[in-house]
Amino acid sequence: MFNWQLHPLTGLNFLGMIISGVIVLLVTLLVVMYTIYFERKVIGWMQLRIGPNRVGPLGLLQSAADVLKLLIKEDIVPAKSDKVLFLVAPVIAFVPSFAVLAVIPFTATHLFTAGLNVGVLYYIALSSITILGIVMGGWASNNKYSLIGGMRSAAQMISYEIPLGMSILGVIMISGSLNLNVIVAHQADHMWNIIPQIIGFVVFIIAGIAELNRTPFDLPEAESELVAGYFTEYTGFRFAFFMLSEYVYVFAISSLATTLFLGGWSGPFLPSWLWFAIKVSACIFFLFWVRATMPRIRGDQLMGFAWKVLIPLALFNIVLTGALSLVA
Amino acid sequence: MLGTGLFKGLAVTFGQMTKKKITLQYPEERPDFGDRFRGIHEFIPELCIVCHQCARICPTSCISLSGTRGDDKKLRIDTYDINFEICILCDLCTEVCPTEAIRMTDQFELAAYSRDDLYKDMNWLYENHKQHGSYDQLQAAKRQAQRDQAAAVSANKGDES
Numbered sequence: 001m002f003n004w005q006l007h008p009l010t011g012l013n014f015l016g017m018i019i020s021g022v023i024v025l026l027v028t029l030l031v032v033m034y035t036i037y038f039e040r041k042v043i044g045w046m047q048l049r050i051g052p053n054r055v056g057p058l059g060l061l062q063s064a065a066d067v068l069k070l071l072i073k074e075d076i077v078p079a080k081s082d083k084v085l086f087l088v089a090p091v092i093a094f095v096p097s098f099a100v101l102a103v104i105p106f107t108a109t110h111l112f113t114a115g116l117n118v119g120v121l122y123y124i125a126l127s128s129i130t131i132l133g134i135v136m137g138g139w140a141s142n143n144k145y146s147l148i149g150g151m152r153s154a155a156q157m158i159s160y161e162i163p164l165g166m167s168i169l170g171v172i173m174i175s176g177s178l179n180l181n182v183i184v185a186h187q188a189d190h191m192w193n194i195i196p197q198i199i200g201f202v203v204f205i206i207a208g209i210a211e212l213n214r215t216p217f218d219l220p221e222a223e224s225e226l227v228a229g230y231f232t233e234y235t236g237f238r239f240a241f242f243m244l245s246e247y248v249y250v251f252a253i254s255s256l257a258t259t260l261f262l263g264g265w266s267g268p269f270l271p272s273w274l275w276f277a278i279k280v281s282a283c284i285f286f287l288f289w290v291r292a293t294m295p296r297i298r299g300d301q302l303m304g305f306a307w308k309v310l311i312p313l314a315l316f317n318i319v320l321t322g323a324l325s326l327v328a
Numbered sequence: 329m330l331g332t333g334l335f336k337g338l339a340v341t342f343g344q345m346t347k348k349k350i351t352l353q354y355p356e357e358r359p360d361f362g363d364r365f366r367g368i369h370e371f372i373p374e375l376c377i378v379c380h381q382c383a384r385i386c387p388t389s390c391i392s393l394s395g396t397r398g399d400d401k402k403l404r405i406d407t408y409d410i411n412f413e414i415c416i417l418c419d420l421c422t423e424v425c426p427t428e429a430i431r432m433t434d435q436f437e438l439a440a441y442s443r444d445d446l447y448k449d450m451n452w453l454y455e456n457h458k459q460h461g462s463y464d465q466l467q468a469a470k471r472q473a474q475r476d477q478a479a480a481v482s483a484n485k486g487d488e489s
Contacts, residue, residue: 045345
């Protein structure tokens, strides 16, 4: 029933797609809400603080209150900005971040998952559209800092996309498919890809953090030098959209790492969705852990690191994987 | 070895998570500032001799006071106001007071909706003395002195008889 792409598009099928899309959106919003809460709590603990604890029991409603605050704020569009681009940019940044979730296999029954046979490619291709939204936002704001932030993110995200894509190639060579469902099924039969693909995993995580613009690669939105970079001029709802797409990507890249390297939903005893949730939470925790630990990387080292370290490493990994599969 | 620093850093932050938090749950839990904290003043009218030392030394001139001479030729305080808009809580008035009529408490919450609320008069400062200041301590010392005096008087009587 859930392999939408295999059936003709009838009215009932279409309705089912819309309903499951809405369900995934609601689940994603809930996940994002508690990802933000979790981030603030974890970083608080690591800095000997308590973290949010006032709004609702244990501060569980803190994110809801923050979003409500953003929604009732004045919506400012700068007078000298490029109006159309300014309004469209947050939408272009957000839509791909949600669309990539379509190919993530959340459960063993592939509930709400499109079994796209080019799933990995679909993810990589769509996630690079977000850069366009960010650059547009930076340009349309007509503000020096926004423009610098937008340019930085364009340079950074495009160069880190290459090692990200190449680190996945090793996994694809092992599983022999671009379909994420098949990749997970292959791992369930054999072993988690993190063991034969450890180099690929390390490159994937580093490039993934850089793709997300998170510390230590948060140069595009560096508060201390660029006053939040490309969303300096954004307020209220539009700002919320940029933040939302950022956190949806945290969820998405953790899901992708889980799917590609950590065996996805596979695991003994517990139901598949719970295994998926546990692994994704661990990945998300790792991102926050890194954020609480590392200082920001220097701008002049950023590009060199991608081109001189990560890409050769990823290439080496591909050659190694190919050689090993020939031998075995 | 190259790269091990990353793991050292990660180990440090992970270890921090289980340590005791240094945050105080502020309105419920109060910080302990110790005796020498320079907080909002307390004022004890019965000790004041209207010498104007505090008003003179105040670097921001935020203290204004007035007194009258009573029948026993002693000066008594009538009004004593501190303007907490400009008071810098420097403790000089306390240092200079010969009778320790003006002291400092460990209170620090001065937030108000109107600037007028920041003019604190003698009654307010005396209330602060009673509630947060050295009132109990002072009363106990006074009672003790009375008791000592009574004891001394009875001892004298015993000597005489």
